Amino acid sequence: MIGKLNHVAIAVNDLDAAVALYRDTLGATVSEAVEQPDHGVITVFVELPNTKIELLYPLGDNSPIQGFLNKNASGGIHHLCYEVEDIHAAKDKLVADGMRILGSGEPRIGAHGKPILFLHPKDFCGTLVELEEV
Ligand SMILES: CC[C@@H](C(=O)O)C(=O)SCCNC(=O)CCNC(=O)[C@H](O)C(C)(C)COP(=O)(O)OP(=O)(O)OC[C@H]1O[C@@H](n2cnc3c(N)ncnc32)[C@H](O)[C@@H]1OP(=O)(O)O
Numbered sequence: 001m002i003g004k005l006n007h008v009a010i011a012v013n014d015l016d017a018a019v020a021l022y023r024d025t026l027g028a029t030v031s032e033a034v035e036q037p038d039h040g041v042i043t044v045f046v047e048l049p050n051t052k053i054e055l056l057y058p059l060g061d062n063s064p065i066q067g068f069l070n071k072n073a074s075g076g077i078h079h080l081c082y083e084v085e086d087i088h089a090a091k092d093k094l095v096a097d098g099m100r101i102l103g104s105g106e107p108r109i110g111a112h113g114k115p116i117l118f119l120h121p122k123d124f125c126g127t128l129v130e131l132e133e134v
């Protein structure tokens with residue numbers, strides 16, 4: 001079902017410092033910061049030859065990453081995003097297999113303008129998983 005690794009997301013407490021680290025210290029190509037009000041985060045994408053790093057910073061009072069940052073003061077790997085061809089077919093199979101879809105349970109539009117959904121970390125080896133239809 002899953003295809004390529006679309007991105008690895010890292011939650012950060014200092015977005016400017018994280019951008020400087022990837023752009024200036026590691027020499028990567030880094031996007032502008034984009035507010036994602038529907039998701040309660042600000043995103044910066046770091047382009048790598050084989051995948052992307054998504055730097056996440058909280059936006060608003062109810063950011064879904066705030067609890068994670070409260071527990072991880074230095075930030076840390078927040079989720080992995082795998083590509084799927086048909087997100088509704090993927091969702092139906094996962095639900096049939098007893099996996100929990102987070103939020104409303106229905107796909108939403110993500111940072112790349114494509115449908116995404118999130119799977120509960122307790123169902124996936126302690127790792128929050130995002131699926132993105134490509
Ligand atoms: C920009 C759009 C999009 C894209 O296109 O790329 C994005 O990436 S948006 C990114 C931000 N959005 C989300 O993360 C949405 C899905 N996340 C959630 O719904 C919540 O963050 C959560 C996963 C349900 C966690 O909610 P929270 O309130 O912080 O914690 P809980 O207490 O409910 O956590 C239960 C349990 O799970 C552990 N946990 C929490 N977050 C993670 C994580 N990122 N990775 C691994 N484990 C995680 C948490 O520690 C709790 O465990 P216990 O302490 O053992 O109970």
Ligand SMILES: [Co+2]
Pocket residue numbers: 007009054079081130
């Ligand atoms: Co993501």
